[in-house]
Amino acid sequence: MTSTSTPLRIAVIVGSTRDGRLAPTVGAWFMTQATAHAPQTHFDVIDVADLDLPDTHPSWGHERTQEQAELAARVQDADAYVIITPEYNRSFPAHLKHFIDLHHTEWQAKPVGFVSYGGVGGGLRAVEQLRLVFAELHCTTVRDGVSFHRATPDLFAADGPAHDPEGAAAAAKILLDQLDWWAHALRTARAERPYR
C-alpha cells in the first residue's frame, strides 16, 4: 500500500502526434514548471506520438502485448494526470482519444489537469470536451489550467517574445497545487476504500 508520505506520481500525457507538432515544446515548458514547483513529485512523460497503439480495446477480447501492459501499468501507477493538448477543429486530437480509450480502470478516482494551446481558442474547447471524457472515466478534473492562444515555438523560447511568462508560470503553479490536493486526497481515499 502507498503511504501518504510517498511522493506523488503524475503522468504527463503529450497528446498530439503530427509531424512538426508544437506539443514537445509545450511539454518541455510544462516540465520545467513542474520540476520547479513540485520537486518532490515523480513525473512520467507519456508522449502519444511514441506509442504503437493497438486498434482494438482489451475489453473487446484483445489481449495486451507486454509493451501495452507496461504502458497500462504506467497509467495505473500515476496518482494524477496532466494532459497536454492542442485544439483541432474545436476538439482534441483523435490519437489522444484513442490512447485514453485504451485504458479504463487505470484512470479511475484520480484527478486530471490540462495544459492547452491552439489558435484563437487556446485549446480551451478541447479541454471542455476532455472534461466530459474524463467524467465518464470516473476522474475529477481540476478547475484551473494553463492555456496558450496563438501558440508558436518562439512563444516558449527563453529569449522569445512570450507575452506573459509570469502569468503562465503562475497558472502552472495553481494547476499543480490543485492537482496535488486532489491527488493526495484521492490516494488516501482509494487506500481506505477501494473504488468500484
Ligand SMILES: Cc1cc2nc3c(=O)[nH]c(=O)nc-3n(C[C@H](O)[C@H](O)[C@H](O)COP(=O)(O)O)c2cc1C
Ligand atoms: C487540423 C487542425 C485543426 C485546428 N483547429 C483549430 C481550432 O479549432 N481552434 C484553434 O484554436 N486552433 C486550431 N488549430 C491550430 C492548432 O491548435 C495549433 O496549430 C497547434 O499548434 C496544433 O498542435 P500541434 O502543433 O501539437 O499539432 C488547428 C490545427 C490543425 C492542424
